[in-house]
Structure formats: C-alpha cells, structure tokens
Amino acid sequence: MQCGSFELLKKSTQCGARLGRLHTTRGVVDTPVFMPVGTQGSVKSISTEQIRDTKAQIILANSYHIYLRPGLEIIKKAGGIQKFNSWNGPMLTDSGGFQIFSLNSFRKINSEGVEFRSHIDGSKHFLSPEISMKIQKAIGADIIMCFDECTPYPSTFEYAKNSMLLSLEWAKRCKDEFYNDDSKNTQALFGIVQGSIFKDLRKESALKMRDMDFVGYAVGGVSVGESKEEMMNVVEATVPYLPENKARYLMGVGMPEDIWNSVERGIDMFDCVIPTRNGRNGQAFTSTGKVNIKNGEYKEKFEPLDPECDCQACRGYTKAYLNHLFRSQEILALTLLSLHNIHFMIKLTDKIKKALETDTFLEAKKEFFTKYYSNK
RNA sequence: GGGGGUGUGGCAGAGUGGUCUAAUGCAUCAGACUGUAAAUCUGACGGGCUUGCCCUUCGGUGGUUCAAAUCCAUCCGCCCCCA
Numbered sequence: 001m002q003c004g005s006f007e008l009l010k011k012s013t014q015c016g017a018r019l020g021r022l023h024t025t026r027g028v029v030d031t032p033v034f035m036p037v038g039t040q041g042s043v044k045s046i047s048t049e050q051i052r053d054t055k056a057q058i059i060l061a062n063s064y065h066i067y068l069r070p071g072l073e074i075i076k077k078a079g080g081i082q083k084f085n086s087w088n089g090p091m092l093t094d095s096g097g098f099q100i101f102s103l104n105s106f107r108k109i110n111s112e113g114v115e116f117r118s119h120i121d122g123s124k125h126f127l128s129p130e131i132s133m134k135i136q137k138a139i140g141a142d143i144i145m146c147f148d149e150c151t152p153y154p155s156t157f158e159y160a161k162n163s164m165l166l167s168l169e170w171a172k173r174c175k176d177e178f179y180n181d182d183s184k185n186t187q188a189l190f191g192i193v194q195g196s197i198f199k200d201l202r203k204e205s206a207l208k209m210r211d212m213d214f215v216g217y218a219v220g221g222v223s224v225g226e227s228k229e230e231m232m233n234v235v236e237a238t239v240p241y242l243p244e245n246k247a248r249y250l251m252g253v254g255m256p257e258d259i260w261n262s263v264e265r266g267i268d269m270f271d272c273v274i275p276t277r278n279g280r281n282g283q284a285f286t287s288t289g290k291v292n293i294k295n296g297e298y299k300e301k302f303e304p305l306d307p308e309c310d311c312q313a314c315r316g317y318t319k320a321y322l323n324h325l326f327r328s329q330e331i332l333a334l335t336l337l338s339l340h341n342i343h344f345m346i347k348l349t350d351k352i353k354k355a356l357e358t359d360t361f362l363e364a365k366k367e368f369f370t371k372y373y374s375n376k
Numbered sequence: 377g378g379g380g381g382u383g384u385g386g387c388a389g390a391g392u393g394g395u396c397u398a399a400u401g402c403a404u405c406a407g408a409c410u411g412u413a414a415a416u417c418u419g420a421c422g423g424g425c426u427u428g429c430c431c432u433u434c435g436g437u438g439g440u441u442c443a444a445a446u447c448c449a450u451c452c453g454c455c456c457c458c459a
Binding site: 222272 | 407410411415416
C-alpha cells in the first residue's frame with residue numbers, strides 16, 4: 001500500500017468523527033492518532049524505549065532543527081532518522097514552515113523562500129520549498145510536510161490571503177520537487193491548508209490543495225493564539241472541502257478538549273508539544289482535570305497522580321514524590337510528567353477509537369468531560 | 377584583658393540623611409504554555425481598605441534633624457585578631 005494512504009474504516013452516525021488507518025512504510029497507524037513531538041529527533045526527556053511504552057504509534061521531528069544540527073550528512077550516514085534515534089517506526093517531519101512563524105525575528109520571507117538566521121549560532125540559511133523537500137527526503141520520515149508559511153495571528157484579510165496564496169504556490173513547488181525521484185515510493189507528502197481565521201480563504205485553500213491531489217492533508221495556521229472557538233470555526237470551514245478518503249491532520253493541536261472537538265469535526269491526526277512542554281513545567285493532565293504538581297497542596301498527597309492511569313509515573317510514584325522531584329529540580333520529574341502526559345493523550349485517543357467502534361462518540365465525550373471538569 | 381568588626385524583610389545580601397516597604401538572588405504562593413529558541417515565562421510575596429491612599433518595618437531604647445535603615449549616645453547579641 002502506498003505510504004500515507006488512508007483507509008476509512010468507520011464513520012460516526014452522530015458527527016463528523018471517523019475511525020481509520022494510515023498506512024506508512026514503517027507501519028500502520030490507527031486513527032484518530034496523537035503524535036508526540038520530538039523536535040530534534042528526541043521526545044524531550046524521554047527515551048525511545050519509554051515512548052514505546054506509552055503506545056505512541058508515530059512521532060514527529062522537525063526538519064529545520066535536524067538540518068541545523070546534527071546536519072543531513074550525519075543523518076544520511078546513520079541511515080535515516082528512524083535508525084538514528086532507534087525508533088524504527090512511523091515518523092513525520094515538519095517542513096520548517098512553523099519556524100517562519102515562531103522564529104519571525106530571525107527570518108526574511110520572499111516568494112522564493114525564507115532566509116533564516118540560525119537560533120543556535122546566528123548563521124544564515126536559506127529554506128525554500130525545494131530545499132525543504134531535499135532536507136525531508138534526506139531525513140527520511142514516512143510522512144513529510146509541504147513547506148508553508150504558518151500565518152501569524154492575528155492577520156489582516158489581505159495578509160492572510162497573500163500568505164495562503166504563497167503557501168499554495170510553494171505547495172506546487174514542493175510537489176514538483178518531491179515527485180522527481182523514488183522517494184515517493186517510501187515517503188508521503190502532505191499538503192497544508194492555510195487561510196487564517198477567514199472562512200473564504202480556508203475554503204479556497206482547501207479546494208485548491210484538493211485539486212493538487214496530495215496523499216494527505218493538514219490544517220495549518222491554528223493554535224497560534226486564536227480562541228478555541230475560532231480554531232473550531234477554522235476546522236469547520238476546512239474539513240468539508242477535503243477529500244473523505246484521505247487523512248486530515250490538524251497541526252499543533254492540542255489540549256484534550258481540542259482533540260475531542262476536532263475529531264468530532266472530522267480530524268484524524270494531531271501533534272502537540274503540550275504534553276511534553278507542560279509536563280516539564282509541572283502540569284499534568286488527569287482524568288479529573290489539570291493538575292499543577294508543583295503546587296503546595298500536593299506536598300503530602302501520598303496517592304497516584306491519576307488513579308485511572310497505568311503509566312510509569314502513576315504506577316510507581318505518588319503526587320507527593322513528584323512534587324518533591326519538581327521542587328528539588330530532579331531531572332526525573334521532567335521525564336515522569338512528560339511520560340504521563342503523553343500516555344494520557346494516547347489513552348484519550350484510545351477512548352475515542354473505542355467509542356467510534358460502537359458508534360458512541362458523543363456519549364464518550366460527555367462522559368470524559370463530566371469527569372474532566374468535575375474539580376473546577 | 378586589649379583591639380577590630382558586625383547586627384536589614386523566611387534565608388542570603390545591597391543600601392550609609394530625603395527619590396526606602398527597602399535592590400538582587402533564593403525560598404514561598406499562584407498563573408500561563410497548542411506543527412518546541414521553553415527543565416521556560418508571568419505575577420504576587422508587612423497589614424488594611426473605598427486600589428488610591430493610610431498604617432507598621434531595617435537588634436532594643438533614647439536623642440539630633442523639617443526628614444533616620446543611614447548620624448549620635450547607650451544597652452543587648454554575634455564574629456575575628458592579639459594576649
């Protein structure tokens with residue numbers, strides 16, 4: 001089966017949610033899926049072994065970061081990113097498009113591409129759709145992304161339109177570059193819909209991307225500061241114009257509530273730094289809501305973080321101990337909470353999948369949130 | 377016995393006449409984080425309320441001064457050196 005192809009297994013009769021299977025060179029991914037982010041080829045503070053324990057099916061890496069360090073030569077010599085980090089499973093690389101947004105003070109955009117100053121040493125680098133494709137081919141992830149501009153929020157309609165058209169133009173160039181060799185046999189290129197929060201732009205972008213016939217589609221330019229309501233409006237304005245038989249990936253999302261709400265509207269794939277970043281900063285997601293484990297109230301709570309969770313952190317340790325680890329700045333604190341949060345997100349998608357099998361998505365969602373918000 | 381130094385908010389430690397409720401760091405208390413420049417960042421941190429102001433703080437007491445953490449006297453505590 002072609003890498004990146006999507007098998008639609010079941011559609012909810014209640015909403016837009018769907019159960020599916022994404023085929024990749026290194027394995028099958030059941031959707032809806034949450035993909036932990038390992039920007040530099042490593043999910044921060046967590047070993048590949050531990051990532052497997054969380055039952056994550058596919059992880060992300062960032063081509064911009066890997067290109068800067070260790071560099072493509074080393075990745076090639078290693079035999080590709082999956083061998084380098086010994087994950088050996090499905091992976092996805094982002095194109096560097098998000099860095100146009102997040103490193104905005106270090107770059108200059110023109111229609112040809114983007115000039116970056118390395119955030120590491122200030123050196124100049126140029127990224128274009130063609131270069132991004134070459135980089136992502138060299139890294140060798142199963143799924144690679146078009147080089148786009150992640151449009152900042154807020155943007156004027158005019159800026160958002162030009163940005164969306166630029167990403168469209170770049171998408172064509174990505175395709176041309178991607179399909180000029182045998183990489184297409186082992187990798188899949190996904191297109192990215194832009195258009196900020198403007199429905200017309202989202203529709204236009206989605207339809208034109210659809211015409212380009214990508215293997216899969218992403219909704220980009222969300223989770224950049226807009227409200228949750230706006231984010232859902234974007235999803236609703238985009239999904240109806242994407243082909244049903246292809247995967248839909250909402251980039252950079254999200255929180256548990258975002259996952260439920262987006263799956264409900266027809267999204268299949270997610271990635272987000274939240275479980276790991278917030279984990280490192282002391283915030284845990286639990287079945288009864290968010291917990292800031294650093295807070296004083298947990299100093300003497302000799303009970304697991306989440307009694308419903310069977311991750312390493314919850315199996316072996318108490319809130320009091322995790323609180324102590326954070327207060328004493330022990331490295332283990334970062335690992336355990338990151339691990340827990342990833343596990344939580346994976347379990348959440350498991351719940352969703354199970355509910356879709358029995359066509360009870362809305363009931364499951366209600367059950368989840370009744371508990372999740374019960375403490376607040 | 378002689379000489380020198382020092383005492384500041386939970387801790388460390390600036391400040392040596394007004395701009396001092398008193399820098400800074402730590403600790404403490406909370407909040408934020410969405411395709412990772414993040415083990416990060418923000419805010420609070422004497423008390424009161426009508427949130428602008430009022431009251432109370434720099435070892436104790438007394439004084440000088442329009443004004444004292446800051447100067448003087450004295451008491452108390454601690455540290456160092458020489459015998």
